[in-house]
Amino acid sequence: MTALTTAPRRGAAPTDVLRLHFSQRALLLRTPPGIMLVVFALTVIIAIIFWRVGSVPGSDEWVQNSRSNAAIFWALPGFFGWLGVQTVSLTFPLALSLGSTRRAFVAGTVLTHVVLSLYVTAMLLVLLAIELATGHWFFDIYMTDVWILGAGNPLQLAVTAFLGTLFVLSVGGAFAASWVRFGALGPMTLAAVSVISLGIVAIFLIPLAALFQPWWIALAAGVVIVLAVLAQYLFLRRASVR
Template identity: 75%
Template sequence: MTATALAPSRASGPVDVFRLHFVQRAMLLLTPPGIMLVVFVITAIIAVVFWRLGSEPGSAEWVANSRNNPAAIWALPGFFGWIGVQTVSLTFPLALSLGSTRRAFVAGTVLTHIALSLYVTVLLLLLLGLELATGHWFFHIYVTDVVVLGSGDPFQLSVTAFLGTLLVLSVGGAMAAAWVRFGALGPTVLAAAAVIALGIVAIVVVPVFDAFQPWWLAVAAVVAIALAVAGQYAFLRRASAR
């Protein structure tokens, strides 16, 4: 069944756009835990391989190596980058045909991205709770209690998961909006501008790198999200509904 067939009769406001995006709720809500299940299985297989090679589960070396596993944070962005693109490129023409304004569409899309980011955050928090309660899945398997997610700190995991997911979704949405507005050249130019901007930021930050604080990344993510959302609206204001 197509999204058009399932779509509400009108999509005039942000909440209507939100509902329109969630027509494909099964894909949006079931894919992330499915990805995490695959990550868990692969991580468990690797843990068993190292155990068979002579590593001791629970030893200091085992814990240190396991906590450097970045699989949980690298597995999800590809899916959410694609979702960020799809929520704009495929839904924008349909939303306008159902009565949505461009501003309402962007607001509803941002609302959708925030809801998905909260969902992923809650999912990872639940997995962290289970991981800690079971002694790391009864075999010292580290999936969410890893350095990149705060080494078991629920607050750091929440901030990282929420901002990271929202950033990927927002950037994907901005890229799609650039494509809707300018065609294939739009995302290319936008990506080049982003790379140049990141290079300039890196040049500025290098002299003060010794004073680096983790919260700098959170601030940078918030700024990047705000710019991506502003870009979506700026591009879609004059984009044709194709």
């Protein structure tokens, strides 16, 4: 008589969740460069307009004004905020149906967000290198060599791009997780708590404004990212699959 044994089924690992998210490769990998291309085109058009009205490319005034261009910084958060919501709200039930645990799903989603943040950071670093090597696109056009990204400092650009992207994705994921857990009441309550918390923190930090250091922003972003990831897990741990 032969004994039949069956191997226990292995649950989905975080890397499996990562692959599930990246089944939408076109959306995840092509949209950010597309947004950057639109920003570049608009930046070129605006630069030409200023040139035609009398501004001198390369002058001190031109450089100062051009480096105040934060379009590349503000153009991406809308997409990544939506993507952070989508990676949780739409993928969560599918991942669980494919054998993922809730913990593995959160870990895989965080891993996905980290990979996307590194991807955006790498693209911006490449653009900065090209921008500097070509004398700002051959026409003193500033897109990545701007104040908000470090004015040509690759390290500051990398930190800003990585933390900024991960921040938006993580917060979007936390709001989506609150919706999965509590419905419409979840995001509204989370938003209210967030605003009140920010107000309290601001009250305590205002007296320290004179001591402000840029790294405080990086530290604050890191804290919010950790809290957002923790919120995702706590919300999804008891969430019903919709």
